[in-house]
Amino acid sequence: MQxxxxxxxLLGLASSGSEVRRVVSLSPALTELVFHLGCADKxxxxxxxxxxxxxxxxxxxxxxxAVPYVEQIISLQPDLLITHxxxxxxxxxxxxxxxxxxxxxxxxxxxDYRQNVLYLGERLQAAGTAAExxxxxxxxxxxxxxxxxxxxxxIWDSPLMVGGAHSLPDEIIRLCGAANLAGAIPQAYCKCSFxxxxxxxxxxIFWSGxxxxxxxxxxxxxxxxxxxxxxxxxxxxxxxxxxxxxxxxGVRSLRLRLQAYTAEVAPQTSGxxx
Numbered sequence: 001m002q003x004x005x006x007x008x009x010l011l012g013l014a015s016s017g018s019e020v021r022r023v024v025s026l027s028p029a030l031t032e033l034v035f036h037l038g039c040a041d042k043x044x045x046x047x048x049x050x051x052x053x054x055x056x057x058x059x060x061x062x063x064x065x066a067v068p069y070v071e072q073i074i075s076l077q078p079d080l081l082i083t084h085x086x087x088x089x090x091x092x093x094x095x096x097x098x099x100x101x102x103x104x105x106x107x108x109x110x111x112d113y114r115q116n117v118l119y120l121g122e123r124l125q126a127a128g129t130a131a132e133x134x135x136x137x138x139x140x141x142x143x144x145x146x147x148x149x150x151x152x153x154x155i156w157d158s159p160l161m162v163g164g165a166h167s168l169p170d171e172i173i174r175l176c177g178a179a180n181l182a183g184a185i186p187q188a189y190c191k192c193s194f195x196x197x198x199x200x201x202x203x204x205i206f207w208s209g210x211x212x213x214x215x216x217x218x219x220x221x222x223x224x225x226x227x228x229x230x231x232x233x234x235x236x237x238x239x240x241x242x243x244x245x246x247x248x249x250g251v252r253s254l255r256l257r258l259q260a261y262t263a264e265v266a267p268q269t270s271g272x273x274x
Contacts, residue, residue, distance in 0.1 A: 002121035010219040015099070020101075020124055024073050026063045029107045031056050031183070032244040033116060034082075037126035045076045046247050052246075053239075070094055082120065106190075110140070112245040130244070139248050144255055147262045152181040152202035152225075155189060157209040165191045172240055176255045178204075194219050204230045204261060206254075208237035232257060 024045035025031040031050040034043055040055065044109060045062035046258035062076060063069045066087040075094065080093055083103045091249025092102040105120070106112045114136050121129025153169035155161045164185035174181045181202045182192065205225050207214075214231060221227060235257070241249040 001258065018079070019231075020078070020080045022078045023080045023124070024078040024098060025050060025083060026061050026066055026068060026081070026087070027105070027107060028052065028065070029113070029242045029244040030084075030105060031081045031122065032242070032246070033120060034124070036245040037117070037121055037132065039122065039126050040126045042124060044078060045073065073100070074098060080123070086262060087249075099193055107150055107243045108168055109241060110136070110175070110247065113247065116243075135248065136270040137250045139251075143260075144175065147177045148179075149178075149258065150179045150200075151201040151204045151206055151258075152197065153206045154209050157212070159191050160194060161191050164188055168241060168243065172251055172254065175251050177259050178258055198222060201225070204232065204258070206235075207231055207233040208241065230261070 002244040021042060022044045023039075023042045024035060025043060026047040028047070028050045031043070031046055032052055034040065035053050035056065043059055044057070046056055046059045047062050047065050049065040050056050050059075060072070060076065061069075062072045066084045068081070068083070068087070068091060070091075076274045078100055080101045080103060082103045082105065085106045087104055089104070092104070095102050100132070102119070103119060103123070107116065107117050114133065117129060117132050117136065120126075121132070151173050153167075154172065155163060155169070160180045162185075163173075163180065164182045165180075167188035170180045170183055173183075181200055182190065185192070201223060202225050205214075205223075207246075208236045211233070215224045225231065232254070235250065235253055239246045242253065
């Protein structure tokens with residue numbers, strides 16, 4: 001919350017109260033949110049990464065992810081430009097000097113998503129805001145059972161990059177009742193050696209890197225999880241790693257997969273006889 005308030009104050013948005021009629025979004029998560037809140041008619045431009053829902057693809061491309069095409073955006077005459085907080089803050093002056101409000105919102109966690117619903121919903125006067133906040137709060141109020149399994153979340157494989165502490169994968173793993181194998185690594189997204197991985201041996205691997213058959217790789221097939229097929233690679237990573245409306249269902253799907261796994265291995269680990 002403090003981070004969001006700082007961004008708002010820096011951009012001078014707290015005093016902005018005019019009605020928003022035209023919006024350009026450079027964040028896939030925020031584009032989804034605008035559609036989900038019932039404000040698609042306000043969108044006039046998007047980034048090339050904004051690909052959901054399908055209706056978003058018909059909008060003019062006005063930048064890459066958090067990288068604005070200045071002339072294109074100005075030509076679209078938006079009242080509001082919304083983007084991830086990874087954008088260069090200095091670029092906002094180019095737009096604010098032309099009367100375009102700039103809203104840079106962090107989109108790294110589920111908590112960020114709730115704050116974005118709250119602020120953006122109010123700014124767009126969206127009728128669906130209260131319902132979405134209730135949906136999030138109901139989800140967060142449920143405590144999943146502790147599963148006692150360690151998960152490695154692979155972001156990329158060459159070099160090997162995993163989700164560490166305070167990352168979005170770390171939060172999702174905890175919301176599923178599991179433990180993050182890399183949770184003690186202080187960097188949110190970090191490189192690690194295969195030697196470290198082999199020594200720590202995950203119970204399960206969630207693979208969001210490029211598609212590949214790990215059993216055909218000499219190093220990866222040395223892991224017991226790979227040998228026994230304990231690799232999840234068929235849940236769309238873009239749903240889980242994009243803090244937006246579909247993320248809750250993505251976490252529920254992962255929860256069910258992990259619960260099914262623990263139910264399957266429980267008889268094997270509890271002993272054959274009482």
